[in-house]
Amino acid sequence: xxxxxxxxxxxxxxxxxxxxxxxxxxxxxxxxxxxxxxxxxxxxxxxxxxxxxxxxxxxxxxxxxxxxxxxxxxxxxxxxxxxxxxxxxxxxxxxxxxxxxxxxxxx
Amino acid sequence: xxxxxxxxxxxxxxxxxxxxxxxxxxxxxxxxxxxxxxxxxxxxxxxxxxxxxxxxxxxxxxxxxxxxxxxxxxxxxxxxxxxxxxxxxxxxxxxxxxxxxxxxxxxxxxxxxxxxxx
Numbered sequence: 001x002x003x004x005x006x007x008x009x010x011x012x013x014x015x016x017x018x019x020x021x022x023x024x025x026x027x028x029x030x031x032x033x034x035x036x037x038x039x040x041x042x043x044x045x046x047x048x049x050x051x052x053x054x055x056x057x058x059x060x061x062x063x064x065x066x067x068x069x070x071x072x073x074x075x076x077x078x079x080x081x082x083x084x085x086x087x088x089x090x091x092x093x094x095x096x097x098x099x100x101x102x103x104x105x106x107x
Numbered sequence: 108x109x110x111x112x113x114x115x116x117x118x119x120x121x122x123x124x125x126x127x128x129x130x131x132x133x134x135x136x137x138x139x140x141x142x143x144x145x146x147x148x149x150x151x152x153x154x155x156x157x158x159x160x161x162x163x164x165x166x167x168x169x170x171x172x173x174x175x176x177x178x179x180x181x182x183x184x185x186x187x188x189x190x191x192x193x194x195x196x197x198x199x200x201x202x203x204x205x206x207x208x209x210x211x212x213x214x215x216x217x218x219x220x221x222x223x224x225x
Contacts (some may be wrong), residue, residue: 001169004178034211036152043202043218044152049211087152091208095168096142097152 023088031091065078110131116219129203136184140207145199
């Protein structure tokens with residue numbers, strides 16, 4: 001199984017900060033990586049797919065990059081509504097797997 | 108508007124069975140892979156199973172193989188998860204979600220809580 005390691009697992013930041021979350025895969029997954037945002041009690045929301053494609057309706061302050069084994073999600077200027085938990089997911093091979101999550105909290 | 112609505116969750120004893128349903132609307136259901144993803148209380152996301160557009164291809168995470176069965180009815184725009192031999196560690200919110208490798212999971216239901224306890 002492909003393991004996804006997200007770092008950091010917890011991040012404290014201020015409104016306006018630039019935030020970067022990393023997701024490392026235990027083996028190459030080409031560009032088959034997605035990023036999700038989840039708020040408490042809600043379903044996850046797709047932000048980015050195939051590593052760098054912004055899902056329709058997602059603000060442009062979110063961006064994704066990477067291929068192979070290392071990927072990043074960047075929020076260029078953190079907004080109050082961005083405080084949430086973020087997950088990466090690989091869709092290259094079965095079983096599909098998620099990273100452990102990164103919780104972004106207000107400093 | 109795209110909607111995915113799960114139903115069928117509840118409290119079940121260890122060893123028991125439960126069938127989850129997910130009714131879809133607002134998109135061409137028969138054109139999409141469909142998935143079940145679960146989240147144990149306070150934990151992260153775990154993909155459980157998926158099924159292709161015509162139901163001919165199915166995949167499962169190892170921990171549910173032989174116990175869970177995914178199916179779909181394109182005429183009803185619905186997918187199902189038959190869960191047998193349930194264990195305490197299956198306790199989770201179960202989400203249905205549409206999508207595959209080229210698109211990610213774009214649409215999600217609100218989730219159905221399954222609690223396995225005596």
